[in-house]
Amino acid sequence: MDGTARWAMPLLFAGQAQKEITHNEALVLIDALLHGRVESADLGSPPGDALIGQCWIVADGAAGDWAGQAGTVALWTEGGWRFVVPRAGLSIGVADRDHALFYDGTEWRAGAIRDDGIYLNEEKVVGERLAAIPVASGGSVIDVQARSTIAAILEALRGHGLIAT
Secondary structure (H helix, E strand, O other): OOEOOOOOOEOOOOOOOOHHHHHHHHHHHHHHHOOOEEOOOOOOOOOOOOOOOOEEEOOOOOOHHHOOOOOOEEEEEOOEEEEEOOOOOOEEEEOOOOEEEEEOOOOEEEEEEEOOEEEEOOEEEEOOOOOOOOOOOOOOOOOHHHHHHHHHHHHHHHHOOOOOO
């Protein structure tokens, strides 16, 4: 076996000459993937001003040095472009989207937790926290049971952090 099972990180062999090259290649890949962050997932061709260590998720229709690499993580290194094929479960923060993308084994999908809320199947289910809801008061007819129930609901929502206190 020349590489690790999941990320194909190069392995060292007994008696191997220039082990530092193999070891350094593995460290470059680890550096790109550990708590990963990419600049964008919307470029189909490499940027001209990439800095060493910057990464991108290659968009569909890739061209130039990225041709044939759609969906991979492109890493700019001192030796040029390195491409990492994603594995199911990989999650990477995307700078220009302000949220993470994760690879489900087939495609990149937006993460559930974003700055503007929590999403399930691309539908926002919890939004940004709004101003606190006041305790029920006033009215011409006071229903003690209804007020008690409303107060309990509001307290439960506050307790779960879903509404402001």
